Amino acid sequence: MSTTENTLEPKSTTRLHRWLFTLAVLTPLWLLAYAHLDEFATAVLSLVDLSRATPLGEALHFFFYDTPKVLLLLTGIVFVMGIIQTFFAPERTRALLSGKRLGVGNVLAASLGIVTPFCSCSAVPLFIGFLSAGVPLGVTFSFLISAPMVNEVALVLLFGMFGWKVAALYLLMGLLIAIVAGMVIGRLRMERYLEDWVQKIASGEAGAHVPDEHLNWVQRFDAGWGHVREIVGKVWPYVIAGIALGAGIHGYVPEDFMVSIMGRDAWWSVPAAVLLGVPMYTNAAGIIPIVEALIGKGAALGTVLAFMMSVIALSAPEMIILRKALKPRLIATFAGVVACGIVLVGFVFNAVL
Amino acid sequence: MKVTVYGPGCARCQKTAEVVQQTLEARGIPVELEKVTDYAAMAVAGVMSTPGVALDGKLVSTGKLPTVAEVESWLG
Numbered sequence: 001m002s003t004t005e006n007t008l009e010p011k012s013t014t015r016l017h018r019w020l021f022t023l024a025v026l027t028p029l030w031l032l033a034y035a036h037l038d039e040f041a042t043a044v045l046s047l048v049d050l051s052r053a054t055p056l057g058e059a060l061h062f063f064f065y066d067t068p069k070v071l072l073l074l075t076g077i078v079f080v081m082g083i084i085q086t087f088f089a090p091e092r093t094r095a096l097l098s099g100k101r102l103g104v105g106n107v108l109a110a111s112l113g114i115v116t117p118f119c120s121c122s123a124v125p126l127f128i129g130f131l132s133a134g135v136p137l138g139v140t141f142s143f144l145i146s147a148p149m150v151n152e153v154a155l156v157l158l159f160g161m162f163g164w165k166v167a168a169l170y171l172l173m174g175l176l177i178a179i180v181a182g183m184v185i186g187r188l189r190m191e192r193y194l195e196d197w198v199q200k201i202a203s204g205e206a207g208a209h210v211p212d213e214h215l216n217w218v219q220r221f222d223a224g225w226g227h228v229r230e231i232v233g234k235v236w237p238y239v240i241a242g243i244a245l246g247a248g249i250h251g252y253v254p255e256d257f258m259v260s261i262m263g264r265d266a267w268w269s270v271p272a273a274v275l276l277g278v279p280m281y282t283n284a285a286g287i288i289p290i291v292e293a294l295i296g297k298g299a300a301l302g303t304v305l306a307f308m309m310s311v312i313a314l315s316a317p318e319m320i321i322l323r324k325a326l327k328p329r330l331i332a333t334f335a336g337v338v339a340c341g342i343v344l345v346g347f348v349f350n351a352v353l
Numbered sequence: 354m355k356v357t358v359y360g361p362g363c364a365r366c367q368k369t370a371e372v373v374q375q376t377l378e379a380r381g382i383p384v385e386l387e388k389v390t391d392y393a394a395m396a397v398a399g400v401m402s403t404p405g406v407a408l409d410g411k412l413v414s415t416g417k418l419p420t421v422a423e424v425e426s427w428l429g
Contacts, residue, residue: 089402090402118402121360122360125400128393128396129396198393201393
């Protein structure tokens, strides 16, 4: 054992130096590129000899400005989030939440939902793991709502395409929905609508635990890079499709195309958008092309964000997964409470913006 | 050695099973692979995020695709 540690030590130090060196080179390059996006887009235009005064020129400028911008942001933020997530393993989040009361617990759970790695395929084991460690049902739901909905990819894309105010509003409203919906579910005392086998496990003590891992910084940087490869590798086609669509709209389609259907004067459009979002299932990146297209054609921002939240937070496949652990009544309550929250948020957005 | 992989059958779980099996077999350790897809069994085993891996019934990793080096470190 001691011999392996001795041989590992110098190797991991050089790897750390390599990481620090790489980051020291890449960070200024990243900043430099981000500061010269406009020059880049203009340079591309002058290469093909087009002016921004023509529709094609305007569309191309939009595309060559937004694509590098969003991809740069995405890579940077996802890398940082990958590192942050190594500090918040689900086991740790669970320990932080266990025994917390409604209220404080819900706020904490919704916030931890942003930084704890989460994949909807492990929603059920995570759900049961939380309950069995004494995390109240309402607090668990706050986490379960916030984790997929308020994620870094959605925030980066909103920031890159619509500015920091929209991203910040989405973050706040997403947290608010998760907190309030969790509190409502907690108040309703629906523990008996968990499937029986879940109740049995939840009342006992969970089995084995993975021993706490002590990660070093090389492993954290590696995790960040792994996160970039996994997330950016998966979402870049959607991002480019979204921007291309946006560019087309920017250059060609008349701006008020959608105003009468999804504009802010059509009040029913918000609940309709939420309903429409439920059977659709995609991640934050997949929804962006649609969002971009709708907003480009004059749909109201609140309506579109409500649609986006509904697609991400209330998906039919996820409910089917959760059905294994929850009785229909609890699923219906969960969906109903979250849907109401999203509709309210849509109205607020439309009224404020 | 008995290897248990916990996961609903997603791509990452398949990959995890492959990495563990190949690494152990490369070391000449015969592998008896078991895949657990039942959520109740996962919860009882203490797996909160998938994929989870247990060696001879002892949980060694959850929530990530292990690397070859990590698998070797479990063997001590």
